Amino acid sequence: MIDYTIKEIEKAVLVGVITQHQNEEKLNEYLDELDFLTLTAGGKSVKRFTQKLEYPNPKTYLGIGKLDEVKEYIDAHKISSVIFDDELSPGQLRNIERILDCKILDRTNLILDIFAQRAQTSYAVTQVELAQYQYLLPRLTRMWTHLSRQKGGIGLRGPGETEIETDRRIVRDKISLLRKRLGKIDKQMAVQRKNRGKMIRVALVGYTNVGKSTLMNMISKSDVFAENKLFATLDTTVRKVVIRNLPFLLTDTVGFIRKLPTQLVESFKSTLDEVREADLILHVVDISHPSFEDHIASVNTILQEIDSADKPTVMVFNKIDAYNFEIIDDDDLITKKTKEHYSLEDWGKTYMNRENEKAIFISALKKENLENFRKMLYSEVRKIHITRFPYNDFLYQEYD
DSSP: OOOOOOOSOEEEEEEEEEBTTBOHHHHHHHHHHHHHHHHHHTEEEEEEEEEEOSSOBTTTBSOHHHHHHHHHHHHHHTOOEEEESSOOOHHHHHHHHHHHOSEEEEHHHHHHHHHHHHOOSHHHHHHHHHHHHHHHGGGHHHHGGGOOOSOOSTTSSOTTOOHHHHHHHHHHHHHHHHHHHHHHHHHHHHHHHHHTTTOOEEEEEEBTTSSHHHHHHHHHOOOOOOOSSTTOOOSOEEEEEEETTEEEEEEEOOOBOTTOOHHHHHHTHHHHHHHHTOSEEEEEEETTSTTHHHHHHHHHHHHHHTTOTTSOEEEEEEOGGGOOEEEEOTTOOEEEEOGGGOOHHHHHTSHHHHHSSSEEEOBTTTTBTHHHHHHHHHHHHHHHHHHHOGGGGGGSOOOO
16 A cells, blocks of 8 residues: 555644635634544645635635745755645646645545555455545655555566656556456445345434444443544444344444545445445534534535435434534623533424424443334334235333
8 A cells, every 4th residue: 555654743834725615614624624524634734824815726726925925834844744725736846746745645645645544354445545646646846756566577668668657557557457356345244235135224424523333332231442533434434233122233434524535435436335224324514513514514415326325313412412513692792512511402492403303312431212212113113024024023112
């Protein structure tokens, strides 16, 4: 695998633009997320630079004056990396690196770096490696020195072939090889899914770091890795779960994120197949996150892209223990309202509950309201089960 791993804490500068499609508030949300991505990758952001433009400069992303300002700062503070919030074109990457003379990363590159660190199984490693090479191919004019030789010797170079052309050919061959390898694994996983029989399949989906793995551990009493970092889980985990006497399969999937690199959507096709073939989706939401509504929209967009938006879905609003918000009292004093003032009955009166046909509010970490969650999950799985197996519906009674 191409090694993009950050081996020690690096100081980084974050860069974004305010455009007609992205106001200052939205940009700050994206930069907060980029900050968390940087931390997850092993770096530390120390400064943010933003500029208001009609659209990003097609040559240098920022204006030349603003780039000079960034250059002065990184030279003065010995900054090793500059991270851009959007994916940079190969031309932008070359021009910016020439001006700033330091390591330049974009959001896609950073996410790929995190995925490379997190991949554990050979399947996840292959998926990430394919995405990395697809990202690398159009950028070889800048990055060819990072490419380890995959082959060499007699016959490698054609007449008049330059080193960069050779590297492009090596990368294309590698992409082809990885696609074939993933194709074989995809067939194996399809057989595994088929061998699971006709058991009801439930898939956990949601934005990254919303608590899917913690919830998986609570329901299945398993030990899936969970951590308060983005993309803690990459590999799909399937567990057999029995609530009362009703069995079903529960799948934990990779978290989604805004501006998800297209390379990852393609390479993680089989992971998304688990969602496509699910009978019921549990859409987990971090209710304590200030942008949870945007997260819901991002997940719904990806579900629509993989033809899974119409599946039966339960909205699971997690982390109610961490929820707080500001209200203004009669004296215009800003106060904090916390979980002590917000009961489960209060949650039931919120617009989140009214606007979603099936919704439940829980804390997987604190195990709050999990019994009602189990009851709802049992009821939804039972509906599907008695439709599929009407002859044994007497086995599964209503949850008391």
